[in-house]
Amino acid sequence: MTQVSGPDPRRWWALGAMVASMLVLGFDMTILNVALPTMAQQLGATTGQQQWMADAYVVVFAALMLPAGLLGDRFGRRRMLITGLGIFLAGSLVGALTTSVGAVIAARAVMGIGAAFVMPLALAVLPSLFPAEERTKAVSIVTASSALGLPLGPIIGGFLLNHFWWGSVFLINVPMVAIGIAACAFLLPETRDPASPRVDALSTALTAAGLGSLIYGIIEAPTRGWSDALVVATLAGGAVLIAALVVRERRVPRPMLDMKLLAHRPFLLNTLAATLVMFILAGLMFVLPQYLQAVLGNDAFGTGLRMLPLMGGLMVAAKAGEPLVRRFGARGTISAGLVVLAFSAFLGSRTTVESGYGFTALWLSLTGLGFGFAMVPAMTAALATLPPARAGSGSGLLMTVRQVGSAIGIALLGSLLAGVFTDKLDTAGLPGAAADRAGDSVVAAHLVAAKLGDSRLAASADSAYVHGMDTVLLVCGVAALVTALLAAALLPGREEPEPAAREVTGAPVAAVDAMDA
Template identity: 50%
Template structure:
């Protein structure tokens, strides 16, 4: 039986589609900002609220855990009840939690607020991506994905910049209050501009996969929790090993259950489509490397080159510029060369950029950093935008929320592992290259703790040799981390060249992948979307 062609997006030919894209990018931009804006406020919160180091860790960790754990069930809820409804609910919850954050009077209350903010972010991230095909047709979807991706990327370096400015001029609650007007604007724009959720033919009530939800929550929580502890405890810590290994085992049970559950939380049949399987894997590879770079580079710009928070944020913009240029160029290249060639080429450029960065010397200035940051951003955009478009093209309309949630969840976990793994490698390289001879034990411990600690000791003692040693050691550690990023990108390029479909449309297995087609249970559901 032939499958009817999907209905065109409601806004495909309307100028409103670009305003709708602005609303969606605004919603994810505020999440990206909030994910990092709190980092510069931690010392202030420690003094104002009396938070100890463990509580400070969970002000960040609670947000990250809630975001990672909630995305999978949220995608299913979006498919069932409407993507626009869930998105608007998430934006509203984000605004209310931000208001509550300004009134927090204790570390425990602030941890609770940050956890709710993570839950709200989980309602926004995957669902906003799932809405994109309801606004843009196939020809313009890559451009929309590029803008959406750029919004999430630009928020990471800009967050500390905004946070630092706010703390310099206002009280600590301003880092939460800042969210509120942006949330109100995003809420109004999404309500007004996004297409309404479509009513769907209702069949028999389908039970919710509570077992799968519980297993995924426990597994992701344990894995992310163990990874969060790495900077303080090290990879050999029983808590880290217990969390990472235990989480991996629980997630293996979760995967087994999804194969056997009649109505699973994650439709594992999506992996039968090589577009989804390899596009997701490559996106995870790139996100792992990029998150590690975003962890390392701000420290290099601030501690080695000596720029303040504002200058550091501005000097990361070449990476974003490269991403946007690649997203624009990719629109032209993909139809001509095919997704396989463009993604593999992007990963090679990404690898080249990180290799150039790995050759950084302590005497190199910002111009050299701007060169390899631009190359890295360009390669990232050239790879991740077509790969994401490939994944989106593989998703049945009525399961797009589950598909994007799965993509965002594995990317989120990959990013967490990237920061922990590459951060540990940076630390090991730094310690191996640092010379603390002649220092007291207390000063040596402070210098070994971080490059900023070494800088403080060197400034107090007026020890230029310690400054030079710390800078050399940090650049050595950064080079090791960037070499690993280059290796990951090269491995991704090989996988893309070998396994990605040449084109982003149908696969060679037929006119559509049967597993994906089975997600719709009746002919009337084909081409029907919830949002």
């Protein structure tokens, strides 16, 4: 790997550009959620199409993150980082200017391609800029900016939607990404790692096709039925493709996804805990904005502000998590976080149409606490069990599996919500076309009710949506509680590092932990 001879005097300016880029990636994970009700109204998007608007970005991001990082290692990280930012910029422009649902989904997929380059390479260029004594601080700043983007997304999106058209949630990316491109071009040195594994085109294709098939089947199932031939075929095809990926990655000499790491039980269990938390959070961030807007009647900006208790709980957990891990160990902290997450989901599942926002704020705060106490210790503990020589492949696998968890969370929990909503919605007496349109989403039902002057339909839509959201939260609670019990029973307690970890010298594990926290 090429290294600069001394600290680059422009390194902090370059870091600022990386922060801007990572902020964009962070809030693009959540900014669209608060815009979905508006887009459903103005574009006529069904619940399934809204799921694809959110999932297209995440699926492509997850499928291409590892090969994109390897391309940067081989052909130049600065070059590929600029390429990724340029692709992200192009997708944002298309999303801002389009007027159709299909084009929005395509634009989100293009943005996912760009994000897959930016996320790993923004971290990979830091060692060439910062000496060892500054590196951990720099990595922490960049990763914190990505996390900060998550709560900023709904607030920024809500503000933009209150003042501009829905395309502004894409257009906001343009100036920040342009700054990132310019800074990369003028401030970053070029680095490579010719010894990195080659990009395996077949494994990349199997990942993308397998994930896409699975998620397509899950999203289409509520509309077509789980026994529909196309749904069964895509689910089975996706499972076969993912199985083929696992077999291939286990056999090739230098895999992109080091599946052998999953045979290491502490790494596997901590990774599963982190993935489940992302599964729940992604699903929650999909279903909650529509409740706050369509059922409680808040505008887009008000919806963003009302999601802040989730982030407030997360910030408290981030501050208190490290002392708790030192005192009680990772196993105790992760298990406790999952129990809090389960309790908050069970509490949220008691929501009724009359509950109001105060009750929502309470269980959202607890959700943030549980998320923070479970997620960061699980990720740190997963990587801490590996020798430094395998920390890179371990972090790549962990980040990929986390993104897969997010994508499946949106698809599966969104489909569960759609199925319950359609089943509980009372469309008796409506013309056939109006009944079909009302069943598309709670926003569509309110539009039909307003057009027909049917207050009964509006009330039924609110009740059906809340019932669906409660079902989703109940499933989340059960999943979190089962995972908490498994974590308490199976995760190792306080233990010494693996022998291999003590014997192999390399970058401090703490720096790797900071990179992936």
